[in-house]
Amino acid sequence: MSSVFIFINSCFSQVNFSNCTPLHRATWSGKTLVVEYLLQSGASQSIKSCSGQTPLHLAAAHGNLEVAQTLLEFKAEVNCKDLNKWTPLHWAAFNNNQDLIDLLLNKCAALNERNSNGMSPLHLAVCAENENATEHLLGKGADVNARCENGQTALHLWAANGKKKKVSETAIMLLQYGADVHAPDWLGKTSLHLSAERGHVELIKLLLDNGSCIKCFTVPCTSLLILKHVLYCST
DSSP states (O other), X not given: OHXXXXXXXXXXXXXXXXXXXXXXXXXXXXXXXXXXXXHHTTOOSOOOOTXXXXXXXXXXXXXXXXXXXXXXXXXXXXXXXXXXXXXXXHHHHHTTOHHHHHHHHHTTOOTTOOOTTSOXXXXXXXXXXXXXXXXXXXXTXXXXXXXXXXXXXXXXXXXXXXOSSSOOHHHHHHHHTXXXXXXXXXXXXOHHHHXXXXXXXXXXXXXXXXXXXXXXXXXXXXXXXXXXXHHHHHO
């Protein structure tokens, strides 16, 4: 009997060229009943793909809420990390999936966990311009002034990557939740410097209205010269 069990267990652990098991594939495809059957039959959730992803990573990355619920019912590790140190919550935030964010946080997912670039789920939501996920994470207590590896906060990231034509709710939300307009990155640049470099006039005005200092400078202070030029051209 034990040999039969070992044989069945080894079948569930067989991997393809991406080091994915049948459980990985069923998760990726969103086949909840198959996932449940495999787990009931002893399939392991600890095996990782070549990119270091567990089935729960895949469920979060592909927005498969029911599959994620099933995996967690069978004790999936909620804060597991892939090769880039992304947790399932990073993937849910990046893909703007509020239901998955709630599910993972209810299972004690680490809200401010950092990936290999020092980015939290909030950073990724902001970079992906996911307003709903950004608001959801902030409402759950995400650290609005957390810094990634280059010293940038979520407000820096929005100033560097956000839409230039208008100020979105994302920038306003970050400021409402206490984003520090004076915070410099490791090069001494504030969000105002980055907005100036990218010609983001509306965000410049918003930052100035919220106390950002127009006299701030980096070394060398090229950003201040760009800021003056942008404001002059917009008048």
